[in-house]
Amino acid sequence: MPNSSPTIPGSGPALLDFRHVSVMLENRQVLHDITLKIRAGEHVVILGPNGCGKSMLIKTITRECYPLAEPGSSLTILGRDTWNIFELRPLLGIVSNELMRRCTRQISGREMVLSGFFSSIGVPPCYEVTAAMLEKTSQVLKLLEAEHLADREMTEMSSGEAHRLLIGRALVHDPLALLLDEPSNSLDFRAALELRGIWRKLAQAGTGIVMVTHHLPDIVPEIVRVILLRQGRVFADGAKSAILTADRLAELFGLPVQIALRGGYYHLW
Numbered sequence: 001m002p003n004s005s006p007t008i009p010g011s012g013p014a015l016l017d018f019r020h021v022s023v024m025l026e027n028r029q030v031l032h033d034i035t036l037k038i039r040a041g042e043h044v045v046i047l048g049p050n051g052c053g054k055s056m057l058i059k060t061i062t063r064e065c066y067p068l069a070e071p072g073s074s075l076t077i078l079g080r081d082t083w084n085i086f087e088l089r090p091l092l093g094i095v096s097n098e099l100m101r102r103c104t105r106q107i108s109g110r111e112m113v114l115s116g117f118f119s120s121i122g123v124p125p126c127y128e129v130t131a132a133m134l135e136k137t138s139q140v141l142k143l144l145e146a147e148h149l150a151d152r153e154m155t156e157m158s159s160g161e162a163h164r165l166l167i168g169r170a171l172v173h174d175p176l177a178l179l180l181d182e183p184s185n186s187l188d189f190r191a192a193l194e195l196r197g198i199w200r201k202l203a204q205a206g207t208g209i210v211m212v213t214h215h216l217p218d219i220v221p222e223i224v225r226v227i228l229l230r231q232g233r234v235f236a237d238g239a240k241s242a243i244l245t246a247d248r249l250a251e252l253f254g255l256p257v258q259i260a261l262r263g264g265y266y267h268l269w
Helices: 054-061 085-091 097-103 109-117 131-143 159-171 189-205 246-253
Strands: 016-025 028-038 043-047 074-077 092-096 177-181 208-213 225-230 233-239 259-262 265-268
Touching: 016 054, 028 054, 028 233, 054 092, 054 177, 054 208, 085 092, 092 097, 092 159, 097 159, 109 131, 109 159, 131 159, 159 177, 159 189, 177 189, 189 208, 225 246, 233 246
Parallel strands: 043 208, 043 225, 092 177, 177 208
Antiparallel strands: 016 028, 016 074, 225 233, 259 265
16 A cells, blocks of 8 residues: 655655766767756656656666766765665656556456566566465555456556556555656546546555656646756756746747646646
């Protein structure tokens, strides 16, 4: 289940602390001098157009990519600059479209959630599944209102149903935060709406949300901070109400826009 005693933002070491971080991809620099701090328990969205470096930022957090070694540059996670990746993964529940593509296999929804204990896709016969793991899996399926998906194969699920199980896979270790990378891509209106309800439920229960997206409606009411990313640089960072303005977003996306707030959700056209 999500953390029953949520970490208060601002207490303890920062979940993520980037200081003058730059990242290369092959021969091209994709992140430039990124400085930002995200506390454990914060609900944050990183917003920007396609190609601005959002996914590369997530990959830098998850240690799939490493920053350039430059004077004054540092990146710490929970106060540490070095991690065993297998120790780090349970603390940061990763949900991405790349992972979704790998998870579309002939395995059941229950197996998908269980595989979070092993950082695998599915549960090979050589792995020992304990009674405690099975109980935790049942709790997560119930929390996500996905018990009816337990015995269905992932290949038979809609994108929305599969995303729900992928969140379940990330939740089995009660992570400090969920890292959501473009989480509503490929979802229809109903599936996206249902998934946003799940994010709200988890945020209210104390699980931190760190989301990268270019869809404004993904910014659920519980998200209070917005970081704008443009051409691999932090363009703006602050309270949602101050950052999500027509002028700022027009500059971010490079075209005139209008913005409206309805029911706690922002809409852009």
